[in-house]
Amino acid sequence: MIPNDLILKCFEEHENVLNKTKMLAPVIEEAAALCAHTLQSGNKILVCGNGGSAADSQHIAAEFVGRYHNERKSLPAIALTTDSSILTAVGNDYDFDRVFSRQVSGLGVSGDLLWAISTSGNSKNVNEALKTARSKGLKTIGFTGHEGGLMKSLCDVAIVVPADVTARIQEMHILCAHIICQIIDDMEW
Ligand SMILES: O=C(CO)[C@@H](O)[C@H](O)[C@H](O)[C@H](O)COP(=O)(O)O
Ligand SMILES: [Zn+2]
Numbered sequence: 001m002i003p004n005d006l007i008l009k010c011f012e013e014h015e016n017v018l019n020k021t022k023m024l025a026p027v028i029e030e031a032a033a034l035c036a037h038t039l040q041s042g043n044k045i046l047v048c049g050n051g052g053s054a055a056d057s058q059h060i061a062a063e064f065v066g067r068y069h070n071e072r073k074s075l076p077a078i079a080l081t082t083d084s085s086i087l088t089a090v091g092n093d094y095d096f097d098r099v100f101s102r103q104v105s106g107l108g109v110s111g112d113l114l115w116a117i118s119t120s121g122n123s124k125n126v127n128e129a130l131k132t133a134r135s136k137g138l139k140t141i142g143f144t145g146h147e148g149g150l151m152k153s154l155c156d157v158a159i160v161v162p163a164d165v166t167a168r169i170q171e172m173h174i175l176c177a178h179i180i181c182q183i184i185d186d187m188e189w
Contacts, residue, residue, distance in 0.1 A: 024160075060181070062079075072185065086103060104129050110138065113140070114130060115141045146169075
């Protein structure tokens with residue numbers, strides 16, 4: 001028996017959060033401008049997050065390095081979630097809280113951008129990466145939810161989805177990311 005009520009509840013929740021997220025249009029525009037400025041300056045975008053947001057990080061990096069929709073040159077972006085040797089070595093030898101910040105230390109240069117994703121805004125490894133990014137002169141974008149958690153205070157631009165359910169927040173994150181990719185794609189490269 002398919003739990004029809006549950007299905008409808010998920011659609012309704014999604015729709016409610018979507019309607020509230022539309023208010024974030026000006027912040028999405030700011031985030032897109034920051035990505036555009038980074039890439040036009042010859043710098044790169046690093047992306048990180050845990051769980052579903054790790055998948056989003058890879059998805060976003062792929063949109064830049066490959067293409068979103070239009071044919072254009074490849075744009076530099078790296079997901080910090082993909083190298084199992086780095087993740088296990090840093091997690092094992094240092095601490096799981098440092099799996100992203102260590103990569104920001106090694107790969108990030110001033111003028112780059114760290115795009116960090118955490119629905120709670122309180123994942124330690126993500127916030128450590130943001131702190132390291134700031135100390136090295138990287139710009140920072142945060143995709144979060146709830147009240148923004150600690151992440152909010154560590155970002156130049158924070159997209160705080162007005163919701164408390166992780167899945168619904170993630171659904172808005174990938175929508176906002178796609179809008180940003182569309183804006184970047186439509187520029188001259
Ligand atoms: O995808 C989901 C839930 O939809 C989970 O894998 C979720 O991403 C994980 O629990 C994460 O560890 C949550 O971390 P965060 O978003 O609070 O930073
Ligand atoms: Zn999920």
